[in-house]
Amino acid sequence: MGHNAHVTSPDNHRAGFACFVGRPNVGKSTLMNALVGTKVAITSSKPQTTRRVIRGIVHRPDAQLIIVDTPGLHRPRTLLGERLDSLVLSTLTEVDVIGFCVPANEPIGKGDRFIADKLSAVKKTPVIAVVTKCDLASKEQVAEQLLAVSQVAEFAAIVPVSAQSGDQLDVVADVLIEHLPESPPLYEGGQLTDEPEQVLVGELIREAALEGVRDELPHSIAVVVDEMLPREGRDDLLDIYAHMFVERPSQKAIVIGHKGERLREVGTKARKQIEALLGTRVYLDLRISVAKDWQRDPKQLRRLGFYD
Numbered sequence: 183m184g185h186n187a188h189v190t191s192p193d194n195h196r197a198g199f200a201c202f203v204g205r206p207n208v209g210k211s212t213l214m215n216a217l218v219g220t221k222v223a224i225t226s227s228k229p230q231t232t233r234r235v236i237r238g239i240v241h242r243p244d245a246q247l248i249i250v251d252t253p254g255l256h257r258p259r260t261l262l263g264e265r266l267d268s269l270v271l272s273t274l275t276e277v278d279v280i281g282f283c284v285p286a287n288e289p290i291g292k293g294d295r296f297i298a299d300k301l302s303a304v305k306k307t308p309v310i311a312v313v314t315k316c317d318l319a320s321k322e323q324v325a326e327q328l329l330a331v332s333q334v335a336e337f338a339a340i341v342p343v344s345a346q347s348g349d350q351l352d353v354v355a356d357v358l359i360e361h362l363p364e365s366p367p368l369y370e371g372g373q374l375t376d377e378p379e380q381v382l383v384g385e386l387i388r389e390a391a392l393e394g395v396r397d398e399l400p401h402s403i404a405v406v407v408d409e410m411l412p413r414e415g416r417d418d419l420l421d422i423y424a425h426m427f428v429e430r431p432s433q434k435a436i437v438i439g440h441k442g443e444r445l446r447e448v449g450t451k452a453r454k455q456i457e458a459l460l461g462t463r464v465y466l467d468l469r470i471s472v473a474k475d476w477q478r479d480p481k482q483l484r485r486l487g488f489y490d
């Protein structure tokens with residue numbers, strides 16, 4: 183692929199996306215942070231692609247493992263409830279591999295089974311069961327838990343780990359990486375910072391834009407929130423400048439609709455959701471441009487703010 187020419191990647195390099203799911207408190211965040219090494223999250227002006235909020239990236243010579251968040255599964259139910267559920271589902275279908283976390287030191291319960299069932303329904307994404315907090319359980323307990331987990335659903339693999347002691351972390355990374363596609367690195371190194379509100383705002387816009395046209399434009403809309411700032415002299419109004427990117431002019435036409443009608447609806451819908459989320463009135467300036475093949479083109483990704 184010509185546009186990747188500047189990226190040196192050995193043959194067989196793998197790169198792709200993983201997410202961790204599981205009940206609250208099972209150790210997902212701790213595991214992600216331990217895998218990544220430092221706490222990292224995506225910045226404000228990075229586009230919310232289909233790939234969601236990035237929690238961190240594991241860079242290895244042979245692979246790049248990008249760990250993304252699943253918004254609804256680790257947040258309490260909010261007023262966004264149902265909407266987030268659909269975000270969760272689309273995250274699960276868009277990652278390359280899912281890590282299903284169950285702690286070694288607690289019996290498998292209803293909550294675990296509920297999530298396992300949801301994951302089994304996501305047929306096209308392999309699920310690795312990760313038995314966490316193994317330092318808190320005896321060897322015997324861990325063995326029993328591995329067996330119990332294997333009876334909950336069909337998993338592509340089951341791996342015990344302790345994020346605390348670091349035991350088996352490399353194995354978790356290896357097993358996840360096995361399920362990534364061959365690909366050059368998708369991101370360059372560099373610090374990313376955390377601005378969750380802006381990220382969620384981008385997500386709401388993207389969801390509004392996809393509504394009703396998901397079949398036509400499944401993975402083709404990215405949203406960049408350029409700026410969010412209070413209107414001068416007012417503390418009850420927030421100006422938000424956002425940009426949607428599609429891959430082709432025909433897609434742009436779909437999003438805009440007849441005489442711009444659809445785009446206005448998307449804007450209104452997104453604005454209402456954002457106002458509910460942030461608890462303030464919002465003026466939303468929403469534009470749309472064509473960025474050809476942005477998902478795989480490093481130049482476009484850089485322009486969209488993916489690289490620092």
Ligand SMILES: Nc1nc2c(ncn2[C@@H]2O[C@H](COP(=O)(O)OP(=O)(O)OP(=O)(O)O)[C@@H](O)[C@H]2O)c(=O)[nH]1
Nearest residue numbers: 205206207208209210211212256315318344345346
């Ligand atoms: N001993 C031990 N404790 C752990 C380990 N992993 C996580 N914990 C602890 O378990 C608790 C929950 O961990 P989190 O990583 O916040 O769990 P989570 O699944 O991200 O929780 P939510 O964000 O609520 O979904 C914290 O007090 C962690 O310190 C581990 O490997 N060993």
